[in-house]
Amino acid sequence: MSYEIAVIEGDGIGHEVVPAAIDVLDALDVAFEFVEAEAGDATKEETGEALPRATYNLAADADATLFGAAGETAADVILPLREAVGSFVNVRPAKAYPGVDAVRPETDVVFLRENTEGVYAGHEDRLSDDLSTLTRVVTSSASRELAEFACEFVEDGRGPTDDAEEGFTVAHKANVMRETDGRFREEMFAVAEERGVDADEELMDAFATKLPLDPTQYGVVVCPNLAGDVLSDLAAGLVGGLGLLPSANIGHDNALFEPVHGTAPDIAGEGVANPTAAILSAAMLVEFLGHVEEGKQVRDAVESVLSDGPRTGDLGGDATTDEVTAAVVDRL
Amino acid sequence: MSYEIAVIEGDGIGHEVVPAAIDVLDALDVAFEFVEAEAGDATKEETGEALPRATYNLAADADATLFGAAGETAADVILPLREAVGSFVNVRPAKAYPGVDAVRPETDVVFLRENTEGVYAGHEDRLSDDLSTLTRVVTSSASRELAEFACEFVEDGRGPTDDAEEGFTVAHKANVMRETDGRFREEMFAVAEERGVDADEELMDAFATKLPLDPTQYGVVVCPNLAGDVLSDLAAGLVGGLGLLPSANIGHDNALFEPVHGTAPDIAGEGVANPTAAILSAAMLVEFLGHVEEGKQVRDAVESVLSDGPRTGDLGGDATTDEVTAAVVDRL
């Protein structure tokens, strides 16, 4: 049996880091069939659509999707693709690695971001020449689904510390958004209590102050959609930027994996992009398919290369994407 | 002529830092009449209301208001008070001071936060057992009012660098909230262009990554309400916490000034709270009333004390609130 993986390189360095991740997957003892599809700015220019129906369908039908990055059209590509795979949670680990320059080298946090609603539900209206509105949506069902996932995540020891006792932190703004974030918050605590998982909370603004002051206070952080977007990107700044951060958009029987970084137009096409985030995203893909050992193998190889192997320019080295990728494959 | 200042200490260390700020104001060559009023958790316990009508009216009718902090009831107190003074912008400088331990000592940014709408407009509905919504509101009129203020702020050299050429940065999420943040963004750029002020932009998530990586990239940052809340609190974390940060809620002919910190229940009542944020808020009050020289006098005295005067415990010293306040008064 082999897994069908939809491969969407997208724009810019997507064309460099996704092939790097595939080289690593190919070196594992797992059988994959990779099927390429197009999306992004260039696709829009050619076809008029940033995300052709065929690409959407491929992602929906595959066992998993590996995505690179998209430029101006990012929202038109990634939001429907998250929907295509039925993703309800975006898993975003933000971890500083030894030897990598970081504002806060102690950072090791995993964000579990609600992936379907909040302001992303996208109901906007132009009510008059002066007035526009957006309807922010929070349901108990989506909140509970996220909470169940968070509990399992913690119980399975998949947080930064594998200590399930640590539980999770809910970051929200229920002191202002009383009804919507109030519902979110309430469901998080209700499910945590039902399952005997510890939960505490932090207002999202206070979280933004406290994370840079001491990131070790937090482990697994569960957030509504936009809060998860902003707070996980803040953590990215603390670990030294987006170049190392993978992410997983998880659904019930499908998922999409993407580096958190963008298309990096300044270096695109030069073969010097850092493939780490894409390779770590591939590791999350392998784990999602049930091959936990192989996922760990990839992460260990990446960490080993980060500590004393070749480095790309963003990390102060002068290695190419291929050299870093070869080093990772070598150390698997 | 003397200015009528509404004084609302609120809860916790509000009772310590607001009197400290008043001591400093009293030492200036400006005549004030201070009128005290109640609000906050204790007031709610006593009267059933966190913000009695009399307090609201006092703030609405005064020349300006000095507010301390409120506990659990913070949102019930501060949101109506912002409305009472007709505030359309919340000015939040985040500056690291020499000698104060900071994650990013180069930080010197001023946030101009829209203060009336966004998710704070507060229309929420429980549509079913499963579903709640919040209507996020953005108007061109409020956006333009903020933009006009931002242009004047920049033109008057009130940003971190007094160089008007630097313009301002708009932080928003218009790639997702296309209609609402799209409107906000469009009005910011339109007014900037009309007035010949430079404006650039950053997505709010990218801003959260880039600020910790290099805060010197930014000067004056203009944001929708919640973005301004979270991003300015992030900057607070980079300068070493909330203990030093003042803020001003500015309206057309009235305003309210408040330290960004909360009630600090752990140290409340001990006389050891850091009065700096409240004193700097008082400096902003004095400037708002047109006494720019006296405002600068206070800020200079505060900076001088921070660099070699007595310090409270949060800054590694063991001075009391009174000792720090006396030192500031002494150096005016």
Ligand SMILES: CC(C)[C@H](C(=O)O)[C@@H](O)C(=O)O
């Ligand atoms: C491109 C954009 C729509 C997207 C988001 O806001 O979710 C991105 O910022 C991300 O975090 O993956």
Ligand SMILES: CC(C)[C@H](C(=O)O)[C@@H](O)C(=O)O
């Ligand atoms: C207390 C709360 C309503 C308030 C806000 O969100 O505006 C606070 O966080 C602030 O920033 O002043």
